[in-house]
Amino acid sequence: MIIFQNGLLTLDYEPSTDILFVEWPDIQAFVMPEIKQALQILVDHIKNYDIKRLLIDASKTNLEVQTEEYTVLLKEFGTNLMTTRLEKLARIQTGSGSRENSVQQARKETQFTVRLENFTNKEEALDWLKQKKEPLFT
Template sequence: MILYDNGIIKLDYNPATDILEVAYPDLVGYMLPEIKNSIDTLVDFLISYDVKRMLLDSSRTTIAVSQEESREITVYLVAGLTKTRMQKLARLQSESVAVENTASNNVSHIKQQGLLPFPLENFNNKAEAVEWLIG
């Protein structure tokens, strides 16, 4: 069931599996304030629905910001997720090598900083990601 869709992010919740599927937005400089507002909305829904598993779909994401700006959004997202009861986060990878390099650097940064209190796994296949989230 679609909980929210503002053109930046789309939140699709499956109550049977307790998985919230989120299409990760394109990162474009002028959109960063709206992306942060959308992350706040995402966190509000995670808290309201007490969601414990999330599938972050980055398969179509493009990045048109600096590494620092991308990292800032990632840290902002993870900081918001720590306010929820999130237990597992699966991420669908992009086919873009540049997007994956940026994502890998960001994930390494948040893990080194001790900001990630739940498991995060990357997947190329949605079915495998859902299976891991449920398992």
């Protein structure tokens, strides 16, 4: 079910699996304030619906900003995500090495605590999100 939609984001939530799906927006310098606001709306919906699993599809996203500016945006988003009760984040990655490096750099710099895995397709990402927590001890 669509729980939010604007020109940048559509938040599609499946209550039975507790998975929120979002296609990552195109990032352009002239709309950075709107992008930041849209990502805050995403975080607010994760909090309000107490969502535990998030699937971000970044595979088709166009990036038209400097790598450093994108890393700052990701760090802010990651920090905000850690204020939620989100447990797992699956990300469908891009084919861009520099963008993937930005994601990894932001993850390290924020000391991101949410379980994050990158995938090349939606089916694998959904399978991982649907898995129950692995036991700490066997």
